[in-house]
Amino acid sequence: FLPTILIADGSDAITNGYELAFGKPSERIMCWAHVLRNVNEHLVSIPSETRNAIKSDIMVIQLSINEDIFKAAIRLFCDKWLLQNDSLVENFIKHFKEQWFTKQPGWYEGHALGYPSSNNALESTNRYIKEQSTFKDRLSVTRLDPAEKNYKAFKTQVEIRLADWTATAQWLQRKQSVIKHKINNNLKLYFVGNKNNQQIDQTYVDNWMTVHLNCDRDEFEDYKNHEPLLYVIVPDLVDFKSGKCSCIWYIKNNICKHLIGISKILNIPECEIPLSAKNIPIGEKRNLEDLQRQNKP
Structure with a gap:
C-alpha cells in the first residue's frame, strides 16, 4: 500500500x-x-x-x-x-x-480532483473507535469473535445512483446547447450553460474562455459573478466515469448529469441510461419509495 x-x-x-x-x-x-x-x-x-x-x-x-x-x-x-x-x-x-x-x-x-476536501469521515470513524474501544475498560465479547464482520466497504470508483441517471435523462430532454471547443488534437472541451434551458453560442463561449483562461478580472465581485456562467466538461472516451466537469455537483461528488449526458451524446461505452431513469417527467424528482428501494442491498 x-x-x-x-x-x-x-x-x-x-x-x-x-x-x-x-x-x-x-x-x-x-x-x-x-x-x-x-x-x-x-x-x-x-x-x-x-x-x-x-x-x-x-x-x-x-x-x-x-x-x-x-x-x-x-x-x-x-x-x-x-x-x-x-x-x-x-x-x-x-x-x-x-x-x-x-x-x-x-x-x-x-x-x-477526485479526492475528498475534508477528512471529517475519517475523524468520525477514529472517534468511534476511541469511544467504543480505546477509552473503555471492558469490551463486548462479540468484539473477540473472528467471524464478526467489522470492515467498511471501500470503493475505488464513483457509483452512479439512480437519481444521477434520472437527472441526466431530464437534462438531455431539455436539449440545451452544447458547444465543442478544441484545445489540441487530444483535448476537446464541451461547454453547457449553468441554467436549465440556457442557450449559448460560440461567441459566448469565446468571450468566457478569454476571461477564464487569462484570469482577466479586475474585482472580486466580477470573479464571483462571472465564474459560474458556464460549465466545462472534459469527457473520457474510454471510461466515462473518469471524465471531469466544472460544476459544483461534480466537484463535490465526482459525477454529475453534465458529464454523464455528454458521455451519452458521444456514445462512450457503458454509458447507458437505464429505463427506470427515463420515466420521471422533467422537473419532478423520485419519490421516497424509489430511493429506499435503490439503497437496499
Whole structure:
C-alpha cells in the first residue's frame, strides 16, 4: 500500500510522519473543515456583517477548479478587503494570506480532483473507535469473535445512483446547447450553460474562455459573478466515469448529469441510461419509495 495523496489538518507532525512512512506526497490536501474553523476563530473580533461577508467570499474561493483561478481569486479577495482601511480586517487578511495561501494552499476543490476536501469521515470513524474501544475498560465479547464482520466497504470508483441517471435523462430532454471547443488534437472541451434551458453560442463561449483562461478580472465581485456562467466538461472516451466537469455537483461528488449526458451524446461505452431513469417527467424528482428501494442491498 503506497498512498500518494495526504489529506489532514495543518499539523506538521502529520506531514512529517507521512513522509517518513511513504515519502513526499504528490499532493497535500488541507482539510477544508479545519480551514473554516480557523477562519471563524480569527474573525470573531470583526463586526458580524463584515465577518459574514468575508466568510461568504472565502467559501466562493474554496470552489476554485484549478490553481490559476485559485491564485487569481485570492489576489482579488485580498485587494477587495484591504480597500476597507479597517485594521481588524487588515490583520485578518494578513493572517489568511500567510496561513492559507503561502503555507497551506491545498484547501480548494480543484487542488486534487477526485479526492475528498475534508477528512471529517475519517475523524468520525477514529472517534468511534476511541469511544467504543480505546477509552473503555471492558469490551463486548462479540468484539473477540473472528467471524464478526467489522470492515467498511471501500470503493475505488464513483457509483452512479439512480437519481444521477434520472437527472441526466431530464437534462438531455431539455436539449440545451452544447458547444465543442478544441484545445489540441487530444483535448476537446464541451461547454453547457449553468441554467436549465440556457442557450449559448460560440461567441459566448469565446468571450468566457478569454476571461477564464487569462484570469482577466479586475474585482472580486466580477470573479464571483462571472465564474459560474458556464460549465466545462472534459469527457473520457474510454471510461466515462473518469471524465471531469466544472460544476459544483461534480466537484463535490465526482459525477454529475453534465458529464454523464455528454458521455451519452458521444456514445462512450457503458454509458447507458437505464429505463427506470427515463420515466420521471422533467422537473419532478423520485419519490421516497424509489430511493429506499435503490439503497437496499
